[in-house]
Amino acid sequence: MSITLDKDTDTATLPERIRRFPFPFLGDQYRYSANVEPANKNVPTDAGAWGAGLIDIDEFYHKELADREAILARDPSRMAVLPHMRPAVWDTIATLLPAMAAEYPDIMSFHREGNACRWQNKLQDLDVQFTVGDDDSLPTGPLRFLGTQIQDDIVLLDIRDNTMWLDAGLVTFAADWSFNFDVGMSFLEIHGPVPRVKEENIISRAEQFLMRLQPGEQFRRTNWTMTVGNRLDTSTETYPEWGPDRGTIATDPDMPDKLHLRVEVQHLIRLPHTGVLLFLIRSYLLPLRDIAKVPTWRQKFGHVLAELPDDMAEYKGIIRYRKAASDWLLAG
């Protein structure tokens, strides 16, 4: 009884970044799976909850959007729209902005008459009017504009010839992959490097599932990795900036503060008008020190890291420091 009371007290005093963190592990072991579930479902965790809505806006909104602007200014290849995907970009905007207005009625509003739209976002003192289908009606173009409104990375997969093709997107926060390298590839080609999943047929089953979603259906899954430093952009393009840290973090006395669990909440949405698959990747970082504040998280994550097979640890890029991280978590 008293344990429950203590836990509740602890939870209430935790900062928001912990209470809202989508902690992904249910047990002491992790394997790949096609772990999809319907979107918009609140998931309680031992520290709080996540997942009630589609687009999550948190205390890092302005910082992450500023990071994205800087990355795009430096490297325009983080965004691409093949010509046949223009209608899908507008379909994305016409789907997400009303959803945000419904989820955050106090700070956002969306009105549409025919193709004429008005979008207001009080967080940015923004009041903008545009026309669905008219790329020139938004000064930065529609996809770049959407990238200034949501923290999620955006990927659009066209479905044709019984295959999904990555034909558009805006991805500034890739975790150890290159959006620009993948543009134009098929779903199977993109996932070629992932160990195990090919043998286990997970990717082709996932593709079949996604291609059979009906327009308007919304699903989601989580994925995770680890990141040294509080940075979301660990793309292939910036490898020289972050790659070397992976070799030194295990012996760094500041490891508990520098090493983060990175969780991606990935939404899978068949867009209603084009039938294109919208893949949203919302990334969250939490340092080991914060994870350790939730005893069950410390235990589970410590065991997951200790047990993870080498090939998976190698692919996730964590093999050189996962033991140090696990030891620290389990020693607490």
Added chain:
Amino acid sequence: MTITALPITAHPAVEGGLQLEVTNISPQTESIVSITLADPSGARLPSYVPGSHLVVQYGSGVNAYSLTGSGNGPTEYTISVLRVEDGAGGSVAMHQLGVGDRVYVSRPRSAFAPASTATHHLLIAAGIGITPVLSHARAAADRGTTSSLIYVYRPGAGAHVEEARDLLGPALTECSDRNSFQKVLAEQLMTQSLGTHLYVCGPVAFMDAVLDQARELGWPPARLHSEAFGAAELDDGEPFTVNLVRSGLKLDVPSGASLLETLEKAGKTIPNMCRKGICGECVLPVLRGTPQHRDLYLTDQEKAENTTMMCCVSRSEDPELELDL
């Protein structure tokens, strides 16, 4: 006025769908009527992919009808229904609807989508098959892609002819007999530029003939699209027996009854939606025996594996099928 009052309960195939009000009825021909549906509160309806259909409930049954609009941010849905006197009763019930009546409908479902990479859409329709390709023509115009339409109908019996003329102008070819259609079809199949996709909707025999001819002329299968709705009913099929291993039940599926109907009669609840072999909801695991696959959902590879079947339309090649049920 309200001949078909809103049923008290929604059919499983329209669960999670919408409750809409009839806002306009407009006769197209002697046997085809256009029905416009809108949200009673005036709210915008979900957008849909061109070529989509709605499942509409009538009494205790459901039927699927193609939507004729472009699907871009609609405030109303319009379907056109051909009255079939000796059908299951759905089209007759739909023809009795009046303005102000309410109906349960599914969310729009896509099974005949345009290819995003097409540089031109060649649309081919016979009779009531005009409905989904009209949606395609409207969406193509919206998106700035060209389309052309060959429309075959009996003189005086063509629905949406005026709209097609307005929309397509010289890109519309109207045919009223088989010979003139054959001539136009052969000519158009041989003169399309490389990025053209073909979409055909009409009776099964009509679609098969068009698709066969296109393939013979070297069209790749990925450029050919056809819509099964508006199709003739599947034949009744041979009777067979199913052995439900987990339930310890044996059921006879007579000719003319589907496996899904037989299972439902025996008290089994099988998730299902379109009941036409398109949506994939009613998939069942097969343990032994060779299903006679008549659906449009499973891939050729999946059909060859014979480990799953769509119980709404598919039957059995063998006298008995064993199901994991």
